[in-house]
Amino acid sequence: MDGLIFQIALFLILFSVGWGFGRHIEQKHLRELDEKEKQFAHIRVDTNRFEQTIAHGQMVSSNVVISHDYFKYILANIQNFFGGRLTSYESVVERARRETMLRLKQEADRIGANHIMGVRMSTTELGMQGGMVEVFAYGTAIVNHH
Numbered sequence: 001m002d003g004l005i006f007q008i009a010l011f012l013i014l015f016s017v018g019w020g021f022g023r024h025i026e027q028k029h030l031r032e033l034d035e036k037e038k039q040f041a042h043i044r045v046d047t048n049r050f051e052q053t054i055a056h057g058q059m060v061s062s063n064v065v066i067s068h069d070y071f072k073y074i075l076a077n078i079q080n081f082f083g084g085r086l087t088s089y090e091s092v093v094e095r096a097r098r099e100t101m102l103r104l105k106q107e108a109d110r111i112g113a114n115h116i117m118g119v120r121m122s123t124t125e126l127g128m129q130g131g132m133v134e135v136f137a138y139g140t141a142i143v144n145h146h
Contacts, residue, residue: 019072022069022070022072025069026095033095033098037098040105043108043114044144045105046115046119056142057117058113059138060141061136062106063100064100065132065134066095067133068131068132093135097123104119113142114142115143116140117139118140119138119139120138120139
């Protein structure tokens, strides 16, 4: 009986440490995204395909793959069993979407553009267990003078 209690206690301790570490990494990523999004806020993004412009456009694209940490994945499976919103999965998708848009803006900035037109995004669940999500985005980067 003592061995079982020890195993349960060890599991709970390791689970808590792993969950805490994963949460720390996620919070750090969110803070980095906030900081970088402010840096590239001057680059306008829209979904309009066509605009009257004399500027030459160049296609820009980006993609990001982010996975759940193992502990959030377990919690998401438990939530999925009972139904309702999978908030831990929503967090992964949101981080991937923001990171993809940030990288798209960085690519536009690298070529001197300040506007990305016709932005399209695609989200794909990767892996047999659904533990990873890929977000791909593309658009046409232009220099807009107004």
